[in-house]
Amino acid sequence: MTEGVIANERPALARSLWVATAHEVPDRPALTGTAEADVVVIGGGFTGLSAALHLAEAGQRVILLEAETPGWGASGRNGGQVNPGLKDTPEETEGRFGADLGGRMVRMTSGSADLVFDLIARHGIDCDAARTGWLRPATSERTLAGLLDVARQWRARGVEVEPLSRAEMARLLGTDAYAGGVIDRRGGNLHPLNYALGLAAAAERHGARICGNSRVTGIEETGEAVTVTTASARVTAKTAIIATNAYTGPLAPPLGKTVVPVTSVQVATAPLGSNIAGTILPEGHSPTDTRRLLLYFRKDAEGRFIMGGRGTMSDGSTRARQKALIRAAEQLYPQLKGAEWPFAWGGHVAITQDHMPGLHRLSPRVLVGLGYNGRGVGMATLMGRILADWAAGRPEDELDFPVTDARPFPFHELRGLGTMAMVASWGLLDRIRP
Numbered sequence: 001m002t003e004g005v006i007a008n009e010r011p012a013l014a015r016s017l018w019v020a021t022a023h024e025v026p027d028r029p030a031l032t033g034t035a036e037a038d039v040v041v042i043g044g045g046f047t048g049l050s051a052a053l054h055l056a057e058a059g060q061r062v063i064l065l066e067a068e069t070p071g072w073g074a075s076g077r078n079g080g081q082v083n084p085g086l087k088d089t090p091e092e093t094e095g096r097f098g099a100d101l102g103g104r105m106v107r108m109t110s111g112s113a114d115l116v117f118d119l120i121a122r123h124g125i126d127c128d129a130a131r132t133g134w135l136r137p138a139t140s141e142r143t144l145a146g147l148l149d150v151a152r153q154w155r156a157r158g159v160e161v162e163p164l165s166r167a168e169m170a171r172l173l174g175t176d177a178y179a180g181g182v183i184d185r186r187g188g189n190l191h192p193l194n195y196a197l198g199l200a201a202a203a204e205r206h207g208a209r210i211c212g213n214s215r216v217t218g219i220e221e222t223g224e225a226v227t228v229t230t231a232s233a234r235v236t237a238k239t240a241i242i243a244t245n246a247y248t249g250p251l252a253p254p255l256g257k258t259v260v261p262v263t264s265v266q267v268a269t270a271p272l273g274s275n276i277a278g279t280i281l282p283e284g285h286s287p288t289d290t291r292r293l294l295l296y297f298r299k300d301a302e303g304r305f306i307m308g309g310r311g312t313m314s315d316g317s318t319r320a321r322q323k324a325l326i327r328a329a330e331q332l333y334p335q336l337k338g339a340e341w342p343f344a345w346g347g348h349v350a351i352t353q354d355h356m357p358g359l360h361r362l363s364p365r366v367l368v369g370l371g372y373n374g375r376g377v378g379m380a381t382l383m384g385r386i387l388a389d390w391a392a393g394r395p396e397d398e399l400d401f402p403v404t405d406a407r408p409f410p411f412h413e414l415r416g417l418g419t420m421a422m423v424a425s426w427g428l429l430d431r432i433r434p
């Protein structure tokens with residue numbers, strides 16, 4: 001990754017602020033020949049890197065194989081918003097999984113932001129981490145009522161999620177475009193690629209071997225072992241962990257069909273002068289609003305403004321979405337008119353059928369964690385720890401997260417069209433019923 005361009009990515013998704021401002025990346029060459037490990041991890045995003053780090057800390061011999069470079073996928077491209085919890089509300093989760101398992105899931109996933117900030121502190125990861133809290137501005141009185149109900153559910157469980165009046169929200173945002181909202185004190189933000197690179201370096205310091213340019217093409221179980229192959233290497237291990245999320249593709253069918261890859265895109269300005277930067281998100285928050293096609297925005301450590309939202313699969317319409325994000329930013333903050341926008345990039349998030357992340361055992365020695373539905377900085381980091389515990393021998397019923405079958409989406413081939421239709425209808429609904 002050089003000069004702010006994501007290597008081997010199509011141009012509409014490649015001009016990344018995070019690559020342009022990343023720490024120097026050490027060379028991590030392809031694995032060659034044969035090797036042995038206790039656990040082989042496939043994929044070097046937050047899920048795989050967190051699994052490798054936790055396993056290495058527990059004294060396991062780990063080899064991680066990444067097709068490109070660590071953080072190349074969604075983990076090095078996202079909004080860097082550390083948002084705790086699952087997409088479903090605590091009551092929905094407990095209603096669906098029962099008071100015992102559901103309660104344990106809510107408690108554990110509620111702690112995902114704690115885990116991220118603890119790892120950063122414990123391993124001295126330099127990634128502009130700021131625990132500002134997560135702002136949820138509401139676009140209407142209707143969505144405000146929904147946010148207040150979720151805040152009530154969290155407070156009933158002893159978690160600080162507080163209502164904010166229209167005036168207080170306007171002060172923290174620097175715009176009065178929203179009807180108030182809530183702040184979740186657990187959340188915050190960071191530089192996602194530097195966080196991924198920091199996890200990789202920490203895992204290596206604990207003895208994990210992290211290999212770039214090592215795309216896995218085959219996984220084969222042979223009695224007491226599993227063998228994973230790349231173009232230049234074979235790794236034999238007791239367990240394999242697949243952590244390839246929206247980039248799974250044809251690896252280990254039907255895994256890729258259990259998620260729908262959906263594009264999320266961002267645009268960012270050059271550093272704003274302090275006279276303008278000081279008027280926008282003056283306390284460094286990273287809000288996510290309540291549109292169906294939600295907007296997420298923030299500044300980086302040097303005062304660049306970043307706006308993110310839903311993208312599309314084709315280059316032409318992705319560029320149109322990126323232009324629309326600039327217009328949305330200027331509507332919220334008219335002082336941005338005339339700013340330079342040198343960065344426009346994006347990547348794929350993995351959507352699951354029930355909006356729950358998937359934790360699967362594909363075969364006796366092959367474990368999988370994926371499908372964070374666009375909320376993976378905290379959850380993928382946590383999933384990595386769950387997978388590490390599982391691979392190291394913790395019984396399934398003690399994982400505090402359900403192990404489910406890997407169920408493909410029906411008519412997966414048509415999901416791209418379905419997603420495009422859904423995005424169009426959500427955009428329309430956002431206009432007529434905010």
Ligand SMILES: Cc1cc2nc3c(=O)[nH]c(=O)nc-3n(C[C@H](O)[C@H](O)[C@H](O)COP(=O)(O)OP(=O)(O)OC[C@H]3O[C@@H](n4cnc5c(N)ncnc54)[C@H](O)[C@@H]3O)c2cc1C
Nearest residue numbers: 043045046047067073074075078079081216347375376377
């Ligand atoms: C633009 C954007 C904005 C987002 N914003 C936020 C946000 O602000 N907050 C939030 O919580 N979440 C956000 N997300 C979601 C979050 O980034 C993801 O949920 C999370 O990074 C998933 O991590 P992962 O490790 O599971 O997958 P990824 O980071 O996608 O990593 C998968 C890796 O697997 C590798 N791989 C694939 N196939 C193979 C193979 N055969 N062999 C070896 N390696 C392979 C890929 O190269 C890739 O590096 C955003 C995502 C995007 C794209």
